[in-house]
Amino acid sequence: MTEQDIKSILRKGEGLTIEFKASFNSDVIETLVAIANTKGGSVFIGISDDLKLKDVTVNPESIQN
Numbered sequence: 001m002t003e004q005d006i007k008s009i010l011r012k013g014e015g016l017t018i019e020f021k022a023s024f025n026s027d028v029i030e031t032l033v034a035i036a037n038t039k040g041g042s043v044f045i046g047i048s049d050d051l052k053l054k055d056v057t058v059n060p061e062s063i064q065n
Contacts, residue, residue, distance in 0.1 A: 013048070013051075017039060017040065018041060019031050020043075020044050020047040020048065021044070022056075023045070023046075024034070024045050046056075
C-alpha cells in the first residue's frame with residue numbers, strides 16, 4: 001500500500017469495509033471478526049474517528065490476549 005493509497009482511504013473515511021481504531025484493544029478484535037465474516041476490508045489502527053494519528057504500541061502479550 002502506497003502513501004497515496006492511504007491518503008485516498010483517509011479522504012474517503014470509514015465505511016462498510018474501512019474502519020479506523022485509535023488503539024489496539026478488544027474492540028479491534030471484534031471489528032476484525034465482523035469484517036472477516038462479511039465482505040472483508042481493512043482496519044487501520046492508530047487513526048481516530050476524527051482522522052488524528054495516534055501513537056500505538058502493540059506488544060506480543062497484547063496480541064496473544
